[in-house]
Amino acid sequence: MFTYVLRRLIMIPVTLLGVTLLVFAMMQLLDPYQLLSAYVSSPAELKGQNIERLITKYGLDQPLPVKYTRWLGQVVKGDLGWSESASMPVGKAIRTKFPLTFELALYAFFPIILGGIWLGKLTAVRHNSAFDHSTRMVVIVGWSFPDFVFGLLVILIFYSWLGWFPPGVLSNWASRVVESADYVRYTGVLTIDALLNGRLDIFWDALRHLLGPVTTMTYLWSAFLIRITRSGMLDVLHKDYIRTARAKGLPEKMVIHKHASKNAMIAVLTVAGRLVIYLLTGTVIIETIFNRPGMGKFVAFAAQQLDYSGILGGTLFFSLVLVVGNLIVDVLYAVYDPRIQLG
Amino acid sequence: MQLFKNLDKDTRRKAKKLFTNPTAILGFTLLTVYILVAALAPVLAPPADPQNPYIIPRLGFLTEPQPPSAETIFGTTEGQYDIFYAVVWGTRTAFKIGFLVVFCTTLIGVAVGSVAGYYRGATDEILMRITDVFMSIPFLIAVIVLTTILGKGLDKVIIALIAFDWMDTARLLRGNVLQAREEEYVQAARSLGLNDLRIIIAHILPNTTFPVIIQATMRIGTLVVVASGLSFLGLGAPQDYADWGQIISYSRNWQGLEFWYTIFFPALGMVLFVLAWNLIGDALRDIFDPRLG
Numbered sequence: 001m002f003t004y005v006l007r008r009l010i011m012i013p014v015t016l017l018g019v020t021l022l023v024f025a026m027m028q029l030l031d032p033y034q035l036l037s038a039y040v041s042s043p044a045e046l047k048g049q050n051i052e053r054l055i056t057k058y059g060l061d062q063p064l065p066v067k068y069t070r071w072l073g074q075v076v077k078g079d080l081g082w083s084e085s086a087s088m089p090v091g092k093a094i095r096t097k098f099p100l101t102f103e104l105a106l107y108a109f110f111p112i113i114l115g116g117i118w119l120g121k122l123t124a125v126r127h128n129s130a131f132d133h134s135t136r137m138v139v140i141v142g143w144s145f146p147d148f149v150f151g152l153l154v155i156l157i158f159y160s161w162l163g164w165f166p167p168g169v170l171s172n173w174a175s176r177v178v179e180s181a182d183y184v185r186y187t188g189v190l191t192i193d194a195l196l197n198g199r200l201d202i203f204w205d206a207l208r209h210l211l212g213p214v215t216t217m218t219y220l221w222s223a224f225l226i227r228i229t230r231s232g233m234l235d236v237l238h239k240d241y242i243r244t245a246r247a248k249g250l251p252e253k254m255v256i257h258k259h260a261s262k263n264a265m266i267a268v269l270t271v272a273g274r275l276v277i278y279l280l281t282g283t284v285i286i287e288t289i290f291n292r293p294g295m296g297k298f299v300a301f302a303a304q305q306l307d308y309s310g311i312l313g314g315t316l317f318f319s320l321v322l323v324v325g326n327l328i329v330d331v332l333y334a335v336y337d338p339r340i341q342l343g
Numbered sequence: 344m345q346l347f348k349n350l351d352k353d354t355r356r357k358a359k360k361l362f363t364n365p366t367a368i369l370g371f372t373l374l375t376v377y378i379l380v381a382a383l384a385p386v387l388a389p390p391a392d393p394q395n396p397y398i399i400p401r402l403g404f405l406t407e408p409q410p411p412s413a414e415t416i417f418g419t420t421e422g423q424y425d426i427f428y429a430v431v432w433g434t435r436t437a438f439k440i441g442f443l444v445v446f447c448t449t450l451i452g453v454a455v456g457s458v459a460g461y462y463r464g465a466t467d468e469i470l471m472r473i474t475d476v477f478m479s480i481p482f483l484i485a486v487i488v489l490t491t492i493l494g495k496g497l498d499k500v501i502i503a504l505i506a507f508d509w510m511d512t513a514r515l516l517r518g519n520v521l522q523a524r525e526e527e528y529v530q531a532a533r534s535l536g537l538n539d540l541r542i543i544i545a546h547i548l549p550n551t552t553f554p555v556i557i558q559a560t561m562r563i564g565t566l567v568v569v570a571s572g573l574s575f576l577g578l579g580a581p582q583d584y585a586d587w588g589q590i591i592s593y594s595r596n597w598q599g600l601e602f603w604y605t606i607f608f609p610a611l612g613m614v615l616f617v618l619a620w621n622l623i624g625d626a627l628r629d630i631f632d633p634r635l636g
Contacts, residue, residue: 014472015472015475015476015479016479018472018473018475018476018479019476019479019480021476022476022477022480023480023488026488026489026492027492029492029493030492140366140618140621140622140625141614141618143621144564144614144615144617144618144621145614145617146568146571146572146588146613146614146617147572148572148575148588148591149591149606149610149613149614152591152594152595152598152606152610153606153610155598156598156600156603156606159598160598160599160600161600281481281484282481282483284483284484284487284576285483285572285575285576288576289595299484299487299488300487300576302491303487303488303490303491303576303578304576304577304578306491308491308492311487311488311491311492312488314484314488315480315484315485315488318480318481318484319479319480319481319484322479322480322481323479
């Protein structure tokens with residue numbers, strides 16, 4: 001177990017180094033001027049400067065290995081260049097935008113997990129019933145909805161028609177308060193900041209704006225969880241110890257909730273961990289549609305604006321989330337389930 | 344069909360099961376409709392310029408979308424692009440992207456996977472670490488960044504999808520090849536002095552690629568969704584190109600209920616297409632290998 005964690009920890013820098021190599025390789029497809037725009041640390045640098053001098057300054061005329069090490073040195077220091085589309089350094093853009101993505105993932109996580117596990121269990125227990133088949137159809141249909149299509153339908157129905165929740169992150173009055181001087185932004189996560197500032201009205205306003213994207217993500221991702229829970233449960237329900245439990249006359253409720261669930265949940269736990277990673281890294285289209293200025297929208301907008309340092313920095317950041325997230329999930333899994341032998 | 348001759352009795356029995364499974368039948372029926380629409384596109388929606396059939400015709404220059412009428416049965420988007428035409432020809436775009444990407448990624452995945460699994464050792468270690476690195480960038484983000492760097496456009500999207508969607512195939516096949524290389528028939532082929540390439544292509548691959556083909560079927564739906572997602576974001580198909588994501592992006596500025604047709608018809612076309620593949624994939628998963636999921 002210890003050696004496993006150690007080996008995984010050693011592999012992390014190797015994988016991350018590989019990612020920087022891959023990103024660097026993709027960068028080499030850019031022409032020199034585009035490449036230069038990915039290097040400069042502020043737009044002022046490009047004005048009135050001799051391009052040749054800048055090329056020498058950033059070592060763009062050096063051989064590839066030298067260029068790579070210089071670039072890597074910058075990246076490790078957290079200097080990801082200037083984002084033209086966000087008009088701020090990429091590092092700062094990530095710091096201000098990631099909390100909004102985190103907030104969305106946080107609020108989407110619970111309904112997906114609770115709803116997904118509940119429905120998954122129910123369909124497994126009533127295997128092959130009409131309920132099972134209809135849930136299965138709903139799941140497959142949900143899985144077939146592209147997120148931008150479902151998101152637009154949510155906006156059409158709940159915003160345009162019913163007027164229940166608006167896109168964006170805050171109403172006008174609320175964003176004025178948030179931007180005012182005496183409002184402290186502790187975390188950048190709107191709902192948490194609102195509570196810390198003791199502003200319940202802003203908390204509700206932020207929550208109302210979260211409903212649309214959270215509903216969309218819940219429907220789309222529940223499908224995934226229902227499927228995993230159902231197959232995990234079905235697997236367990238056919239085991240001998242379940243038959244034993246039934247044979248000794250335990251009530252069915254106890255068999256399912258005490259005996260079966262516990263083992264089925266191991267599979268669900270790993271998936272829950274992966275779900276967090278998917279939610280954190282899979283918001284590009286949802287944030288764009290619902291106009292939430294988080295990391296996903298940042299990457300989409302940077303791509304539309306040909307802001308190379310923006311997308312490259314965003315890519316490095318999302319990869320970091322993915323790699324570290326996977327490590328945490330694997331280690332937690334190993335800790336939780338002692339049967340797993342890790343070499 | 345050398346491939347299918349080699350299948351054992353069990354697989355053939357399962358294949359039979361597939362064609363009697365109601366989920367699969369529904370999927371195949373839907374798919375047949377789409378194949379017909381794609382094949383008959385020039386009849387259903389005759390292009391104004393047969394040289395450029397993917398350019399959506401415009402029925403005027405009004406900004407506001409127009410509801411379905413006798414002339415345009417699905418209505419028009421902003422700028423008067425004919426939605427019916429876009430949905431019909433978009434079917435061809437979807438098939439083209441899906442098949443092309445799946446074909447290329449399967450080739451790459453099979454090459455990487457079989458070499459890694461057959462030679463094991465350092466070759467395997469290096470190839471698998473490279474695979475890990477490609478998997479360390481979230482798929483959609485990777486496709487977005489490569490498309491942007493290559494300079495946007497549908498062809499760039501296809502290249503980016505190919506570059507970042509071969510890894511699952513490689514890993515799946517590697518596992519199968521690792522097992523197969525220890526089998527007697529491979530030992531026999533080796534003792535006959537056949538070279539490695541011939542052993543891999545003629546002996547190992549016919550016995551290991553079936554799961555890869557199943558997996559490839561299951562990937563097509565997702566690939567089409569991601570490709571149209573990029574067109575939706577304005578990174579893929581150009582403005583007037585018949586692509587579902589592109590035509591749906593026109594509805595973004597018209598979110599009133601009275602403009603329902605700008606989203607409904609393209610969305611329906613797209614969702615049913617993906618659904619067809621997912622239904623087939625679901626049935627395949629059930630019948631062949633529950634672990635594939």
